[in-house]
Amino acid sequence: MNISQQISTTPFLDQKPGTSGLRKAVTVFQQPHYLENFIQSIFDSLEDLQGQTLVLGGDGRYYNRQAIQIILKMAAANGVGRIKVGQGGILSTPATSCIIRKYQALGGIILSASHNPGGPDGDFGVKYNISNGGPAPEKVTEAIYARTKVIDRYQIIEAPDVDLETLGESRMGDMVIEVIDSVEDYEKLMESLFDFDRIRQLLTSGNFRMCMDTLHAVAGPYAHAIFEQRLGAPAGTVRSGIPLEDFGGGHPDPNLVYAHELVDILYGENAPDFGAASDGDGDRNMILGRKFFVTPSDSLAVLAANAKLVPGYSSGLAGVARSMPTSEAVDRVAAQIGIECYETPTGWKFFGNLLDADKATLCGEESFGTGSNHVREKDGLWAVLFWLNILAVRQQSVEQIVREHWKTYGRNYYSRHDYEGVDTDQANTLMENLRSLVPTLKGKQFGNYQVEYGDDFSYTDPIDGSVSNKQGIRIGFTDGSRIVVRLSGTGTQGATLRIYLESYEPDPAKHDLDTQQALASLITLADQIGQIRNSIGREQPTVIT
Ligand code: G6P
Numbered sequence: 001m002n003i004s005q006q007i008s009t010t011p012f013l014d015q016k017p018g019t020s021g022l023r024k025a026v027t028v029f030q031q032p033h034y035l036e037n038f039i040q041s042i043f044d045s046l047e048d049l050q051g052q053t054l055v056l057g058g059d060g061r062y063y064n065r066q067a068i069q070i071i072l073k074m075a076a077a078n079g080v081g082r083i084k085v086g087q088g089g090i091l092s093t094p095a096t097s098c099i100i101r102k103y104q105a106l107g108g109i110i111l112s113a114s115h116n117p118g119g120p121d122g123d124f125g126v127k128y129n130i131s132n133g134g135p136a137p138e139k140v141t142e143a144i145y146a147r148t149k150v151i152d153r154y155q156i157i158e159a160p161d162v163d164l165e166t167l168g169e170s171r172m173g174d175m176v177i178e179v180i181d182s183v184e185d186y187e188k189l190m191e192s193l194f195d196f197d198r199i200r201q202l203l204t205s206g207n208f209r210m211c212m213d214t215l216h217a218v219a220g221p222y223a224h225a226i227f228e229q230r231l232g233a234p235a236g237t238v239r240s241g242i243p244l245e246d247f248g249g250g251h252p253d254p255n256l257v258y259a260h261e262l263v264d265i266l267y268g269e270n271a272p273d274f275g276a277a278s279d280g281d282g283d284r285n286m287i288l289g290r291k292f293f294v295t296p297s298d299s300l301a302v303l304a305a306n307a308k309l310v311p312g313y314s315s316g317l318a319g320v321a322r323s324m325p326t327s328e329a330v331d332r333v334a335a336q337i338g339i340e341c342y343e344t345p346t347g348w349k350f351f352g353n354l355l356d357a358d359k360a361t362l363c364g365e366e367s368f369g370t371g372s373n374h375v376r377e378k379d380g381l382w383a384v385l386f387w388l389n390i391l392a393v394r395q396q397s398v399e400q401i402v403r404e405h406w407k408t409y410g411r412n413y414y415s416r417h418d419y420e421g422v423d424t425d426q427a428n429t430l431m432e433n434l435r436s437l438v439p440t441l442k443g444k445q446f447g448n449y450q451v452e453y454g455d456d457f458s459y460t461d462p463i464d465g466s467v468s469n470k471q472g473i474r475i476g477f478t479d480g481s482r483i484v485v486r487l488s489g490t491g492t493q494g495a496t497l498r499i500y501l502e503s504y505e506p507d508p509a510k511h512d513l514d515t516q517q518a519l520a521s522l523i524t525l526a527d528q529i530g531q532i533r534n535s536i537g538r539e540q541p542t543v544i545t
């Protein structure tokens with residue numbers, strides 16, 4: 001008999017979930033009762049937990065296994081009926097979403113700090129996803145947060161640790177624990193969407209080579225199983241494919257800065273035709289051609305424009321959605337196809353209602369996230385398979401496909417400048433100043449640029465009518481250029497200021513410029529209007545993507 005215990009505790013006042021769950025340094029999570037308080041607050045906010053099914057897994061980072069053992073014992077004490085847990089504690093974020101949906105679970109707990117570094121000195125995180133498979137909406141995260149502020153006890157069962165390696169069922173108290181294959185359900189879903197035969201032909205044809213870097217994070221086992229074992233790509237196609245607790249000391253973020261080994265390969269001698277990377281929990285992706293980088297905003301637009309070539313989307317798209325700072329490239333595709341394009345705040349959770357209501361089929365964000373209504377999270381490997389499917393059908397290079405796209409729709413030059421670790425007060429003051437300035441900008445001329453509108457983005461969800469204010473400063477110009485300024489909701493140290501820059505170029509003769517050069521005057525203007533470098537005392541952005 002397992003004994004359920006009530007443990008007294010006191011609240012931690014810093015358990016407010018951010019853009020993507022609660023993310024803190026591992027050392028913060030290791031404080032006595034810290035994880036337990038947050039998990040109990042999740043359980044307490046769920047109305048009908050008794051006897052229900054939950055899904056549990058994580059990206060394999062340091063503290064993943066310990067946290068899983070604690071959560072299993074708490075779930076059993078809280079009356080959960082069944083928990084499906086990924087083998088070895090491994091489940092990617094999109095796979096978790098897939099499994100929640102497939103087995104109609106009440107929800108899932110994902111242990112990940114996404115692309116933040118891992119290890120004893122790195123970060124850890126907890127996200128709760130609801131029954132549609134998507135991130136908990138604000139209503140739910142606010143209830144969880146409210147609970148963390150008053151919590152005074154949690155429940156846990158005294159039981160030995162569970163063997164997470166062996167597939168199959170066991171019991172803890174009245175709860176069934178099912179250790180599941182981390183990849184199987186997800187792989188079946190991918191097979192139902194993409195033309196695996198055609199992709200296999202491409203990958204085994206001998207005249208196409210790809211390289212997938214999973215950065216020692218969770219997507220490794222999925223990529224091995226799908227690309228190498230299933231689709232016939234040669235062994236070694238997947239790099240850094242074994243999940244490590246500290247991601248091999250790297251930063252598991254698929255962008256030009258952190259996935260530089262892959263970038264070196266794709267820009268080096270004898271480069272492969274196609275390169276891709278994914279992040280800590282497998283929901284982000286970066287797409288590269290030979291000596292060619294596809295911006296996430298362009299990637300979304302290309303997927304939308306070519307969706308009919310892919311079996312899962314051959315009947316067309318209901319609509320598309322992008323986060324506000326994402327470039328307007330996809331808007332142009334939507335306009336041409338004659339479908340709606342929704343502009344949402346940053347954060348995948350805002351796509352949930354649009355996907356559920358079948359208003360949008362594809363969604364994407366500039367932050368290297370792309371996905372569709374197949375799950376309710378962005379999905380890194382899905383994006384890679386989508387590209388492979390397009391490449392297999394069109395038999396052109398990545399670069400040719402993107403250049404043709406620009407010719408048809410025009411090119412949205414795009415870049416994001418991040419200032420990381422900024423003093424929080426200085427960052428807030430900068431935003432306050434901008435917020436009061438933007439309404440006065442309309443009609444003003446700055447060199448060649450005339451301001452068409454300026455606001456602090458506010459979003460009214462078309463399905464449930466909920467309103468999200470203060471989602472970032474937008475300054476739009478009459479030539480289609482935009483400057484967007486917002487503070488990151490995912491950083492863990494100080495504030496991260498993000499400046500998003502975009503200019504539109506319809507003329508194919510001007511599609512060959514270096515991005516930073518093409519945006520140079522807009523970059524200067526952003527600094528002039530926002531007094532950015534002055535206000536935060538920085539000369540240069542920390543990261544330019
Ligand atoms: C996570 C979220 C995304 C979001 C990204 C950047 O990956 O899932 O939806 O776009 O963080 O958010 P941030 O607030 O740091 O710009």
Ligand code: ZN
Pocket residue numbers: 093114115279280281282283284
């Ligand atoms: Zn992620």
